Each structure stands twice: as C-alpha cells, then as structure tokens.
Amino acid sequence: MPHGFLSPAVLLFQPFLLLLLIVKLVLSKRSSVRLPPSPWKLPFIGNLHQLGLLPHQSLDKLSKKHGPLMLLKLGQVPTLVVSSSQMAKEILKTHDLIFANRPFLRGADLLLYGCMDMGFAPYGEYWRQMRKICMANLLSMRRVQSFQTARDEEVAHLMDKIIQASSHPSEAMNMSQILNCFSNEVLCRAILGKFSKEGRYKILFEMSEEHNLLLGGFYLEDYFPSLRWLSSLLESNERAESNFIKWDYVLSQMIEEHTNRNEDKPNDDHDFVDILLSHQKDTNADISLTNRNIKALLKDMFVAGIDTTSIVLEWSMAELIKNQHVLKKVQDEVRQKAHGKRIVEMDDLNEMNYLKSIIKEVLRLHPPVPLLLPRESVENCQIEGYEISKKTRVLINYWSIARDSNVWEKPTDFLPERFLDTLINFRGQDYEFIPFGSGRRICPGMQFAISTIELALANLIYQFDWALPEGMGTEEIDLTEAPGLTMRMKKQLYLVPKPCF
Secondary structure (H helix, E strand, C coil): CCCCCCCHHHHHHHHHHHHHHHHHHHHHHHHHCCCCCCCCCECCCECHHHCCCCHHHHHHHHHHHHCCEEEEEECCEEEEEECCHHHHHHHHHHCCCCCCECCCCHHHHHHCCCCCCCCCCCCCHHHHHHHHHHHHHHHCHHHHHHCHHHHHHHHHHHHHHHHHHCCCCCCCEEHHHHHHHHHHHHHHHHHHHHHCCCCHHHHHHHHHHHHHHHHCCCCHHHHCHHHHHHHHHHCCCHHHHHHHHHHHHHHHHHHHHHHHHHHHCCHHHCCHHHHHHHHHHCCCCCCCCCHHHHHHHHHHHHHHHHHHHHHHHHHHHHHHHHCHHHHHHHHHHHHHHCCCCCCCCHHHHHHCHHHHHHHHHHHHHCCCCCECCCEECCCCEEECCEEECCCCEEEEEHHHHCCCCCCCCCCCCCCHHHHCCCCCCCCCCCCCCCCCCCHHHCCCCHHHHHHHHHHHHHHHHHHEEEECCCCCCHHHCCCCECCCCCCCECCCCEEEEEECC
8 A cells, every 4th residue: 555545434433533533632631620629410300309308407417528619510510518617718708709690590680680789799890789779778787776766666566466375384385486476576677667557467477488489499491491491381380470460569558658748757767768769869879770670679688687697596595495495584684774663775785695695506506508609610710629610500508507416516506605705796897707608698677686786685585484385395395497598486386475574
C-alpha cells in the first residue's frame, strides 16, 4: 500500500474514532471534577423519595451519613444541602454574593404576584429597593421603637382577654389560637394603623395558614423544569389561585380605604400602607411602585410576621410548662424586675437576661423556619475543594445546625442557661445560631418580631401562673412538629391561666 493511502474501511471509521476520542476527553474532564458527597439516587426522580413530611429531619439524617455539605438531585435540580455552621459560613459570608439569589419557585410565582415581594424576589436592584423601603418605614430599630405605644396596647388587650377567660378556672384556653390572634393584631396595627378592622383578623389568619401550606407545596415544575409544559397540563392550581384572589381582594380593600381617608389624616399618623402610597406618588422616588408591588410587600409582611411571632410564643409556653424549674426561675426574675407595676414595660426587659436566654433557646430548638428560604448559585464556585455549579439550589438546614452535637452540649435538651454567659446572638454573625438567616438575605423583620415576643412573654409570665388541663401531666405535652414551611406544634396548646394580681 503506497505511503499516505488510507483504505475505505479506515476512512469510514474515522468519524467514529474521533467521536470516541471526544467522549473520552469529556468523561476524563468530568471525572476530575470533585463534587460533594451524594446519597444513592433513583433514576429520573433522584433523591426526591428521601424527603419525608418533615424535610429538615430527613435531610438531617442523610447529612449524618454523607456530611455537612451534601449534593442531592431533587428531580432534575441539583440541590446543595448545608448542615453545619462552618459550611453555612461559606455560603452566607465567604460566597454570599454568589448565593444571594432565589430560585424560581412556582408557588411563590402564583401567590406573590410573580415574586414581586421581598422574600422571594430575585437578587438585584428591585429587591434592594423593596428592602430599603421596608427597612426605612417598618422594620428599622427606629420604626420598631415608634410602634411601642401600639405594642403596649395590644399586649394589654391580650392580658385582658386572658383574664376574662380565666373567670372559668376549670376551662383550658387554646393558647395557640390566642397567640396567633395577638400576633395578627400587633402586625395589623403596625401596617394598617389604628383603623384596622377587627373582623379582618380571622380571615387574615385563615388566609395566611392556607398561603404557607400552598407555598411549601409540591409543584412539578420546581423539580422538573423541562416538564413545564406538562405541569401546565396536569397540575391544577385552583387552590393557589383561589387563595391569591382572596388575598388580592383584601389587600385591594386596604389600599382603597387608605386612599380614601388619607386627605384628612395628619402626616404624623401615617402607617405603613400610607407610606407605601406616598412612595407611589413620589415622582423622584428610586423605583415606581404599582399597586401590585404594594400588595406583594404587604402580603410578605402579614404572612411572615404573623407566623414567626406566634410560633415562637407557642413553643416558649410549651417548653416553660414542660420545664417547671425554668418557669419558676424566669417568673422570679420577671416579677422581681417589674415588682409593683401593673404591666411589664419595654424598659424593664433590659435587665431580664434569663427571659432573653429562654427566647434564644426556643429559636435554637424550635426555629420558626427550620430550612432557611432556598438560595441559588449565580455562577460556578468552589467550597472546601468541591465544585458547585451555576444554578445549584441551596438548602441551609438550620434545624440541623442548631442541634449539632459538635457545637451544642446536650443539643436536644431545653437549656436556656447555655445562653447566659455567651455573646452569641441571632443577628447573623454567629453561624451556629442563625434562626433569621445571615448575609444579604437575612430576615429584616427580626427586631420587630423579637421586640413583640419579649414583651408578650414577659407579661404572660408576670401576670399569670400557668397549669395544664386537669388530669394532664407535663410528660403528656406533645412537642411533635407539624409539616409545613414553618414549624408549628402539631397539636394545639391548651393551658389554664390563674391571674396573680
């Protein structure tokens, strides 16, 4: 065969050989990429079958086997699960900008005006402006302090309600319901002012419950993005659409009422809705607010604010009644500091260190949001030598972090004393204790929530002795968690109050 001549057979196989070489190069490149450890997964659905009704607990068990940085495949979506304070710091501080975005979630899109709210809005200029408006006009320390009179009045109203109910000493009170109503009323006063309609409290509570259930529900598109066309054919979103329509009607009413009465209202009596409407009229504002923008923000405030406060108060009361020695100790502190007063005031709280440590311990052991709101990487990065691809969803399992035995002594025990001689706080710099998150997307409402929780809990302890319904022992208190986006008690809490003064 002359030099340089190739047979027809060789020429025929040349493209095939070239393809084999390309595949080999691609595979060798892939094999050199170091990915975080992963559990065994099924075809198509990946690790979806390993998420139970309480995903934070399911993920905690998996992380104990596969490590604090674990890569799951939830359907088609790569999902990084973070279960230690060290790994949380990597995400929330070292690489905060890369992970500041939110993934697209169908529930949020349906319920929150296409994610025009602050919590689920994509990271960018719109989100920055929404946060700036909320912080300046509702959630900053200055604004939280300005609501003190309203907060005092609502706490006093809560005490009066319990005193009236306690006139039937043999009847137990549904504290879960009462605390949720209180949380609702405080938020309505801050957002809607003195003229908020009392009849709305019940409907807001019911709509919020339904909203959170739907927001945390299963949507095919969230796990199989390529099947978006199929999910639109198969999934019925009637329930979400019905909830959205109810909310939209109520929020539109609020805006209309404020618009109609603002002309005769003094400037110093403006509430959050008034301020949002004034922003809407301001031609020099950094962002032009539509009614949809305003309604999305209001819905965020109502749903997040009502739930967080009432959940922490509910767990606090449950743990105190279960741990009588803790209840006795904090009652002694509160009654000594506020001795002789009709009601505990905000200034009295500064010296109530044990009360504050109890609230911290509740936020550790029973966080309102056990899985922090999901994030998504906007570019490739490396964490601990592992490659994290762009568009990876990130779940930070705070429930797991707060029960890490490498950090916390006796992590499943209720021990408020652990916070007495430490500077650890919930402001986002101590990554073993981040109930409100950390970094750019930290929950901006934490000061509002904590101020309300401290004042309400102090007065509940100060003004009443508490007991379980007749015939029930402390060992019968059920601390089981209910499924959902937020972590309520599965069974409602019933207690019997006895006024002390």
